[in-house]
Amino acid sequence: MPVACPDTVIATVDSRTVEYHTLRVLGHGVCSSVYELQEAQTENTVAAKVIPKAHLQQIKENQQRLQQQLSVQQALQHDHVVRLLGSFEDGNNIYVLMEQCSGMSISDLLQQQGPFSEQQAATVLSQVLPALAYAHQQGLAHGDLQLSRLLLHSSGSIKLGGFGSAARLADDGQPCTDIRDIGVMLYTMLLGEPPGGHVAAGDTQLAASGSSGAAEQLCFPQQPVLGREAKELLAALLR
Numbered sequence: 001m002p003v004a005c006p007d008t009v010i011a012t013v014d015s016r017t018v019e020y021h022t023l024r025v026l027g028h029g030v031c032s033s034v035y036e037l038q039e040a041q042t043e044n045t046v047a048a049k050v051i052p053k054a055h056l057q058q059i060k061e062n063q064q065r066l067q068q069q070l071s072v073q074q075a076l077q078h079d080h081v082v083r084l085l086g087s088f089e090d091g092n093n094i095y096v097l098m099e100q101c102s103g104m105s106i107s108d109l110l111q112q113q114g115p116f117s118e119q120q121a122a123t124v125l126s127q128v129l130p131a132l133a134y135a136h137q138q139g140l141a142h143g144d145l146q147l148s149r150l151l152l153h154s155s156g157s158i159k160l161g162g163f164g165s166a167a168r169l170a171d172d173g174q175p176c177t178d179i180r181d182i183g184v185m186l187y188t189m190l191l192g193e194p195p196g197g198h199v200a201a202g203d204t205q206l207a208a209s210g211s212s213g214a215a216e217q218l219c220f221p222q223q224p225v226l227g228r229e230a231k232e233l234l235a236a237l238l239r
Helices: 053-058 060-075 106-113 118-137 176-191 228-237
Strands: 008-013 016-028 033-039 045-052 084-089 093-099 150-152 158-160 204-209 215-220
Touching: 008 084, 016 045, 045 053, 053 060, 053 093, 060 084, 060 093, 106 150, 106 176, 118 158, 118 176, 176 228, 215 228
Parallel strands: none
Antiparallel strands: 008 016, 016 033, 033 045, 045 093, 084 093, 150 158, 204 215
16 A cells, blocks of 8 residues: 555745645555655656655664765766755655656666567666766675666656665676676566576576585576677676
């Protein structure tokens, strides 16, 4: 069930009072929901993550995690990263305002249209990878990359969100989890499901070196047909 959001929300932003009208639910998780809010005066829309105060008060770590998330998101300024606009609270909730995207993710698009062509998947990664590289340059690993975090903006571009699990990079500077997650997303875009599914007769296999040095087998179905370069890239990312 979505977290309840009032029909009208009054916020204090930069020492001025702003009235927002709640339009619709964009999505929800276990402890929060995201709503589309419209500013009454300008009619501009924003996405607002609504978090019940009661949830934060129950567990102190939740408060610390939220502050960390806001700090991380505020520091990330990139054309392909969802922009944090600010935050405020009322008696019941904390509201985290973010730039409004279309409400659709790459995961939604995959469900609608089926597997992407290699060119379509390359177009997605050409926008996501610079954003991820930027985060890594800031010393941060995303930590929870998945297709539902890749949001379609009204401009047609793709924005990377969901930095709630972001953490400092390991001492060796290798963001291994993010790299493998890129491989999982690419595999899923191209084949319509994540790696590790049922292996059917006639599937082709390609060795990928596991973390222990042992060779793992990536399985590729006969349809859709992937080029050799795509298979080798997936094997390198998923090792």
